[in-house]
Amino acid sequence: MFQMTFRSIIEEMDKTAKPDHPILDVMTRRWSPYAFDGRPVEEAKLHRIFEAARWAASSFNEQPWRFLTAATADRPAFEKLASVLAPANHWAENAPFLAMSVARTRFTHNGSPNRVAVHDVGQAAAHMALQAVAEGLVMHQMAGFDTARAREIYGIPAEFEPVAMIAIGYEGAHDRIPESLRERERRPRLRKPQPEFVFTGAWPHAF
Numbered sequence: 652m653f654q655m656t657f658r659s660i661i662e663e664m665d666k667t668a669k670p671d672h673p674i675l676d677v678m679t680r681r682w683s684p685y686a687f688d689g690r691p692v693e694e695a696k697l698h699r700i701f702e703a704a705r706w707a708a709s710s711f712n713e714q715p716w717r718f719l720t721a722a723t724a725d726r727p728a729f730e731k732l733a734s735v736l737a738p739a740n741h742w743a744e745n746a747p748f749l750a751m752s753v754a755r756t757r758f759t760h761n762g763s764p765n766r767v768a769v770h771d772v773g774q775a776a777a778h779m780a781l782q783a784v785a786e787g788l789v790m791h792q793m794a795g796f797d798t799a800r801a802r803e804i805y806g807i808p809a810e811f812e813p814v815a816m817i818a819i820g821y822e823g824a825h826d827r828i829p830e831s832l833r834e835r836e837r838r839p840r841l842r843k844p845q846p847e848f849v850f851t852g853a854w855p856h857a858f
């Protein structure tokens with residue numbers, strides 16, 4: 652009985668993806684934890700993470716991504732960025748590094764709307780998340796933040812759109828975070844099966 656319980660605790664906290672088809676190891680190890688260690692992230696690692704964003708593909712090579720960043724080493728800057736977080740995302744203040752992704756919503760070459768700007772910013776963020784794993788770090792993205800406040804306190808120009816907040820750091824002790832968050836971390840990592848989202852011929856015929 653004890654062994655069963657012990658095993659299920661271990662299994663609950665094994666956050667590695669269990670893919671139906673083999674994928675890159677770095678992808679299986681990416682997940683979005685709530686427990687962060689306060690230890691600062693080395694600047695070289697952060698530069699490599701943003702370098703990964705830099706080399707993402709984008710429509711017309713527009714590279715519409717921008718990132719507002721803050722590390723705990725600069726407390727006022729960190730608190731300014733953390734102040735836009737939604738109450739439900741205050742846990743992210745325990746991460747040593749925060750970033751806000753911002754999208755340029757018009758093309759530079761002709762000023763027309765870039766329908767895929769947010770797609771491209773998301774793609775850059777995905778690169779970052781995988782690079783973070785390769786660096787021994789974790790990354791947790793958040794939609795829950797006050798975009799109007801962000802625009803106001805940073806003076807973000809009208810042709811840019813705040814997209815997501817990003818917490819980056821070393822994984823922390825999971826027994827030190829509030830039970831409500833731990834419960835979320837313990838949830839199994841569920842994914843739709845491919846036939847529910849990969850179609851062929853006609854909508855929604857499974858591939």
Ligand SMILES: Cc1cc2nc3c(=O)[nH]c(=O)nc-3n(C[C@H](O)[C@H](O)[C@H](O)COP(=O)(O)O)c2cc1C
Nearest residue numbers: 681682683684739740791792793794795796815840
């Ligand atoms: C764009 C985006 C917005 C998200 N917003 C939040 C958020 O506001 N708060 C939160 O706790 N998690 C947020 N998440 C994390 C997701 O809940 C998480 O990625 C999802 O449950 C899948 O879990 P996994 O990343 O561990 O695979 C967000 C993730 C993404 C990509």
